[in-house]
Amino acid sequence: MVNAIVDGNAIADWAFVNGQKSELFNIPAALHLLGSNFDEISYVTTKSQHGDAQSLLYGNIKSAIEHPSLSDWKQLFFLTMFVERCVLIVYERDTDSIAILDSHTHRYFGALIAVSQHGNFHQFCAFIIRHFFPETLKLKPAKMVKLFNNFFLKQT
Structure with missing residues (x-):
């Protein structure tokens, strides 16, 4: 990294x-x-005034992981942005695990890497929001508009 x-x-x-x-x-x-050797294949930005940051993150990534036409993809890569900071989230189908990599400096420590089993994905999203994007916890859903972007990439 x-x-x-x-x-x-x-x-x-x-x-x-x-x-x-x-x-x-x-x-x-x-x-x-x-x-x-990556191409952007999807770009999602929130247009909804419903749902908090954790729900937006969970719903958008879960829909890609479970989409039938992507079931043969071994890895899925997401560049996820809240409030002008971007992190990389990677889903590995063979191990059914998901990881986040963030090179930004955080309060008292530097870069962060965290890994979880997909079975704990909902809790993992809560962890991501609390530790990587804590300022979104104070935002009401209406204020989330245009603060969340998710880029789905495919290795070519």
């Missing part, structure tokens, strides 16, 4: 020096700059 952070920062610096107008990148632009 450290190499990915260092490499990503170097690529972002290069892009900024070579004409990128902002230090912020959308997902397709970031994938292009990285020469990634």
Whole structure:
């Protein structure tokens, strides 16, 4: 993960020096700059004024994991964003496990990685919200509009 952070920062610096107008990148632009072998296949943003952060996270990822047309995919990758911070969530079908990787600095500690069995997915989502996005706990559902984005990626 450290190499990915260092490499990503170097690529972002290069892009900024070579004409990128902002230090912020959308997902397709970031994938292009990285020469990634991933493609964005779905982009979900909340339009609902119902449901809290945990429900949004749980419902969107669960629907992809259980979707019949994706049942032969061994791994599912999600870039999940709440309140302008993005984390990577990976579901591994063979082990029926789900993991979150976050390179941001958190209060008294640095990057976080957490893994859970899919059977504990609902509790895992609660853990993610409490530890990775605690500011969303204070938001009423109406305020969640446009604060949640979920990008579903496929390795090509």
